Amino acid sequence: MKSYQLVAPNAPLELVETETPEPQGTEVLVKITACGVCHSDLHFWHGYYDLGDGKKMTLEDRNISLPFTMGHEPVGEVVAFGPDAKSDAEVGKTYMVFPWTGLW
Numbered sequence: 150m151k152s153y154q155l156v157a158p159n160a161p162l163e164l165v166e167t168e169t170p171e172p173q174g175t176e177v178l179v180k181i182t183a184c185g186v187c188h189s190d191l192h193f194w195h196g197y198y199d200l201g202d203g204k205k206m207t208l209e210d211r212n213i214s215l216p217f218t219m220g221h222e223p224v225g226e227v228v229a230f231g232p233d234a235k236s237d238a239e240v241g242k243t244y245m246v247f248p249w250t251g252l253w
C-alpha cells in the first residue's frame with residue numbers, strides 16, 4: 150500500500166510503502182483513487198493552527214504525531230470488508246468516504 154505522509158512540518162510529503170492491511174471488525178478497506186485537501190490539511194502541514202493574536206495550537210496539542218497521512222475527504226474503490234462490517238456497499242464499486250459516518 151502506498152501513501153504520501155507528512156514527515157516534518159513544511160516538508161515535501163514522503164512516499165511510504167507498507168503492507169496492505171486486512172480489515173478487522175467493522176472496518177472497510179478502500180483503495181483511495183482521489184482525496185480532497187482542505188484547510189485542516191494545510192494546518193497539519195504547517196505543524197500548527199494559527200488561533201490569532203500570536204496563539205498557536207500544535208499537532209501535539211491535538212495528540213497528532215508524525216508521520217501522518219493527510220486527507221479525510223477520500224474517494225475510492227471498496228476492496229474488502231471486515232467480518233463484522235454491515236454495509237450496502239459492494240466490493241469493486243467506487244464510494245466517497247465521509248469520515249464521520251462511513252461510505253456514501
Ligand SMILES: [Zn+2]
Nearest residue numbers: 187188189221
Ligand atoms: Zn476537511
